[in-house]
Amino acid sequence: FWLKQRLEPGAARVAAGPAAATRRGAMGGQQSQPAKPAPSKPSLQEASAKIDDQVATLELKISKADEDAKQWVAKAATNPTAKARAMQCLKMKKQYESQRDQLMSTQFNLNNMAFQQEQAEVTAAVVAGMAAGRDQMKAMQGQINAETVDKLTDDLAELSDEMKAIQEALAGAGGGAVADDGELEAEWERMQEQAAMEKLMQGQVASSSTVAPAQAAPAAAASAPATAPPRPAAA
Numbered sequence: 618f619w620l621k622q623r624l625e626p627g628a629a630r631v632a633a634g635p636a637a638a639t640r641r642g643a644m645g646g647q648q649s650q651p652a653k654p655a656p657s658k659p660s661l662q663e664a665s666a667k668i669d670d671q672v673a674t675l676e677l678k679i680s681k682a683d684e685d686a687k688q689w690v691a692k693a694a695t696n697p698t699a700k701a702r703a704m705q706c707l708k709m710k711k712q713y714e715s716q717r718d719q720l721m722s723t724q725f726n727l728n729n730m731a732f733q734q735e736q737a738e739v740t741a742a743v744v745a746g747m748a749a750g751r752d753q754m755k756a757m758q759g760q761i762n763a764e765t766v767d768k769l770t771d772d773l774a775e776l777s778d779e780m781k782a783i784q785e786a787l788a789g790a791g792g793g794a795v796a797d798d799g800e801l802e803a804e805w806e807r808m809q810e811q812a813a814m815e816k817l818m819q820g821q822v823a824s825s826s827t828v829a830p831a832q833a834a835p836a837a838a839a840s841a842p843a844t845a846p847p848r849p850a851a852a
Contacts, residue, residue: 661727661731661734662731664727665731668723668724669724672721672724675716675717676717678709678713679713679714682706682709682710683706685703686703686706686710689703689706690703
């Protein structure tokens, strides 16, 4: 019994060993496998380019089917199966043309979607710009509001009044009191009387200078010697 107790734990460990190793190996294998990246979705431009390639391929097939039909038509007189083969080529041609038209319609829709996507991107950029401008205006309005402007204008008016008072104080400290209007009127009348007096004196001086030469002319004529009358001419 004692020997059985000693052997059973060892046997359990031996039995559990391969299973545990298998689980560890499986876990390690799962961890070692890298995650596969998701395949990238093709863009509208890439899809349109693929359609261009398919349309070009169909154009070649259409040309080939048309050439084959013409060749079988030329052999209709000598080959009894030429008509059937020509009709088959024409059917293939029509099928290729139908596929080409469908692809071109699909490409038109893709191009329209690409244009709308570009317009949406432009609109989103415009909206983002408008939102940024709105945020900037709000930030500036938060810094400069109506109360700040009112306070600034009040401060400027107060400073202007203080500067005016300082200038008046400096002007008053430089001399005596300013004369009133009565004194200025009296000074004006005095200056007018002085100007009239000067004008009158200038007129008297001018008249005296004119009379003096007139009185001197008769005296000069009286003092001059008498001249003999002219002699008559000899006959």
